[in-house]
Amino acid sequence: ETGVTQTPRHLVMGMTNKKSLKCEQHLGHNAMYWYKQSAKKPLELMFVYNFKEQTENNSVPSRFSPECPNSSHLFLHLHTLQPEDSALYLCASSQGGPRPLHFGNGTRLTVT
Amino acid sequence: KNQVEQSPQSLIILEGKNCTLQCNYTVSPFSNLRWYKQDTGRGPVSLTIMTFSENTKSNGRYTATLDADTKQSSLHITASQLSDSASYICVVTPMKTSYDKVIFGPGTSLSVIP
Numbered sequence: 001e002t003g004v005t006q007t008p009r010h011l012v013m014g015m016t017n018k019k020s021l022k023c024e025q026h027l028g029h030n031a032m033y034w035y036k037q038s039a040k041k042p043l044e045l046m047f048v049y050n051f052k053e054q055t056e057n058n059s060v061p062s063r064f065s066p067e068c069p070n071s072s073h074l075f076l077h078l079h080t081l082q083p084e085d086s087a088l089y090l091c092a093s094s095q096g097g098p099r100p101l102h103f104g105n106g107t108r109l110t111v112t
Numbered sequence: 113k114n115q116v117e118q119s120p121q122s123l124i125i126l127e128g129k130n131c132t133l134q135c136n137y138t139v140s141p142f143s144n145l146r147w148y149k150q151d152t153g154r155g156p157v158s159l160t161i162m163t164f165s166e167n168t169k170s171n172g173r174y175t176a177t178l179d180a181d182t183k184q185s186s187l188h189i190t191a192s193q194l195s196d197s198a199s200y201i202c203v204v205t206p207m208k209t210s211y212d213k214v215i216f217g218p219g220t221s222l223s224v225i226p
Contacts, residue, residue, distance in 0.1 A: 092155070100158035105154050106153075106154075
């Protein structure tokens, strides 16, 4: 059982839909992250929140909109996505410093 | 540009055999190097971490080595099991950066067959 829970596990959406990904961490960590993982590519950092404040927006298109209402919850709101946005979206949390990232099991997103 | 490369891209081995995965990086200076294991349909899980001053770290059948002079790390898996089938990702944290600036390699996909 991972300390970071993501829902849904799978999502298929059309290009005109609006959907949201949810992440919850039960580890008491200060920082939460969204990563995009595409086949055979390194993980791409999308957003970072530290104590609920966004500290990183890695040139992500505005069709991806993060929300962090508290240090335990993180959302990724999706609208008018493109087929190339199909990927595994991973949420992670950490206590900062050299401590490891703790990942959720991801949401497999398919944009049709 | 800071980069992390891994080889091979994929590997198939027989159950019980040993194997070694390679990681080359250009990140310098760096704070630590970590290996993650990612099972299919799961998020990555940390296996080992080494600081720049360490040259080996073990976790059960997994042994990671680090040569800071040649900027290479390897992950050796001994007596492989079917459950070792996964993607193995090398991750380097640059020195004196915020903790979210880790650099991921593309991973090596390992398949262990009976």
